[in-house]
Amino acid sequence: MRFDADIEDFLTYLHANRGLSANTRKAYRADLTACLHLLDLRGVKDLREITTDDLRSWMARETRTHARSSMARKIAAVRGFFAWAYDHDRIPTDPAAMIGTPKVGVTLPTVLTEAQVETMLDGPAPQPGGGERESWSDSPAADAEPDRPAPAHDAATSDDPVAAAVALRDDAMLEMLYATGVRVAELVGADVADVDLSAHTIRVTGKGDRQRVVPFGEPAAQTLAVWLRDGRPVLLERAADGRGRGALFLGVRGGRIDQRIVRDVVHRRSRAAGVPEIAPHALRHTAATHLLDGGADLREVQEMLGHASVGTTQRYTHVSMEQLRARYEQAFPRA
Structure with a gap:
């Protein structure tokens, strides 16, 4: 996919600067690949072309098949990626800056007496x-x-x-x-x-x-x-x-x-x-x-x-x- 190099650079940054675990980086890779692959199929050929509406369209599609907790992680990955791309001058504006994260209800964990x-x-x-x-x-x-x-x-x-x-x-x-x-x-x-x-x-x-x-x-x-x-x-x-x-x-x-x-x-x-x-x-x-x-x-x-x-x-x-x-x-x- 045309955006693979950008994704790998972002994951390398996360590992070096934020110390995210291998499992978290693996999940982020899967989330970003799925998002950008969909936009690629819709004709987006450059990161600089991606708009907030594009990302909201992706969110609407994902929300139909994923729980709120999964969506929260996916959106966190996408927001982090575009914030990084903007900070590193790969895009002129951050299209994900206005994307909100769904509220996830607090589930009390199972506890034994x-x-x-x-x-x-x-x-x-x-x-x-x-x-x-x-x-x-x-x-x-x-x-x-x-x-x-x-x-x-x-x-x-x-x-x-x-x-x-x-x-x-x-x-x-x-x-x-x-x-x-x-x-x-x-x-x-x-x-x-x-x-x-x-x-x-x-x-x-x-x-x-x-x-x-x-x-x-x-x-x-x-x-x-x-x-x-x-x-x-x-x-x-x-x-x-x-x-x-x-x-x-x-x-x-x-x-x-x-x-x-x-x-x-x-x-x-x-x-x-x-x-x-x-x-x-x-x-x-x-x-x-x-x-x-x-x-x-x-x-x-x-x-x-x-x-x-x-x-x-x-x-x-x-x-x-x-x-x-x-x-x-x-x-x-x-x-």
Whole structure:
């Protein structure tokens, strides 16, 4: 497409000057390519020819098939692109300057109670089958066999050393997701060298390649230590090329674990515990809400979660207030 070079220059600028993550840049590339390709098909041959009416026509077409949240991201990409093009003298005026961003309703995140978290972390083993699957051998044929995790307290009695190692891994992952509130991508990307068990901290790399150090408590530290001592070496031995050597959490073939497997572990463990079925991000929401409920400062929670803006963290105060209101209406005689 004739505008590809402009898009690539813009994405390079975002990476170098704003530190946007690879996933965000990938989404921006797709949004800009779709927008400019449509205008190209309509006869626009130069960035300088694009008008506000052209962009509003594109918006009208996209709005018919995309949710407001998706449209907000698409418009942010287009507005950012044309603002950059104007600042760098590629266009005489900015046609996107008058384009508004649709308001996106605030959806309160799913949050477990403290009792539900205890039930999930200490609950029974999930039943085998369903969801994401991990191979139990190095044979491609084994890809059809399900992962069979069991809780750590059952791992010691397992006759299958791989099953025992996976059980230890899953318990450690769940404890760390809740104890730290890190994103699943941050957990998967962590290395053994990033963990300081004596200080109870882990260093993670978040959005925009920003690093932060996050604390965790004694239960997570104990579970993680057992995984590192008794579980991780078993799975590491299965790596044919040593590709998982530095990774904190491993898949059953010894490589760095995939995010999809972590999500499946969380889904299955929550189902087995009889609590609302959740994804890993819900444990992040839960950790933040429980910290605020316990009296943590909003700025401290912002730093722990790695939010660029405190406004993102503030939505958890809404969750806390909803829970307070429910307890108030239940307990107060003149509610």
